[in-house]
Amino acid sequence: MAVLDDIDLRNVDQLYCLGDLVDLAPWSNEVVSLIRERKISCLMGNHDELIAYNLPITTIKDKSAKENEARHQAISHSLNTVSDSNKAFLASLPKHIQLNFESQMVHLTHATPFGIADYVFEDDVQKLKACLAASSSSILAVGHTHLSYIRQFEEGIVINLGSVGRTQEPDAKASYAMLELNQTDVSANIIKIDYPIEETIKGILESSVPDFYAESLKSPSS
Template structure:
């Protein structure tokens, strides 16, 4: 039976090393379609290089909330789930991105779409996939596995979508409902899962189904942590990566 495979990545957060290892893994699997759900910047030293790689590779990408803040120089608003220590370190890390990402790359970020709707035709059957950074309503809303999905499922049914793929939470999951398949593809560069491995998703689309698989990729995480320690980004973000 014919099928189409698509790789979906998200939440790079300036971690060029993790991104390169994930792209190599996707290439090794022979997958040629790649989409990114955004948040290319902040928390590792290579935000500018990550953006340049996306531009060079021509990988379609969405506007994550971190990308939007850098592109339009929006103020940093404290988050209720961050304590005082993380809030202070977050301010410093985002200021680093604002200072070091080039005007050309900020302009490129500012033109990224909020969402992408993909329609695949497989053996005469149409399958529709909606890609968002966080939810269809906001690129800042958190939708965890345990959260109620009623509103999102109603929106997907209204729009005739078979699958929703999102990121933002840095926690991957797959949930099949009668209305649609929901997938969080996890984070490439700043996973909050216990193993801290770079995480992405493969969709396999056929005429009778859409299957999702979470992929985990090892990368030299200690080298990335050392680069953060040796940069102007707070040590907080290196310590986080090493808490595996």
């Protein structure tokens, strides 16, 4: 709620969520219900897809055995606890949103235009430009890595919003992006705010979600 409370103070014209509403925490139903109640336009993230369609849980090769075990347990928890109604909502979400403003085309997707679980990092200039080209837009907004950044090129801008609750950045703050457009200018900013992280950690420790996900909040960049 900390991010939404901050956004509510800024009188934004349009609000979009780039996905991953569920998994790795005990509040999946509450998050989905909040998005539905507030009628926030939302994309499907890779975790949303996994839970909506009960996809096979795969082992990630570059993750530790401990993390893979925790991931399997957390996903199983979500599959067993997310309501059928919320799973149906997740299944209905689009994977891309294209916005056509007078002066700019803006493409929104969870990860990259190439895939819902693909990665593009701040220092990978070649792929950032490839993503911009594939998006057929001048502004591309993504998430997935939980690492916020803004990269500007002659071809356009790539914005990674970061994460509202599971950052991989050392400041351990929630982040989102604010985009302002007019006929001649584009202004993009990453906004970072404090949220009750200790309360979040306590909630995970007291739930059936593996403690691994509470521990990772204590040292997000590890």
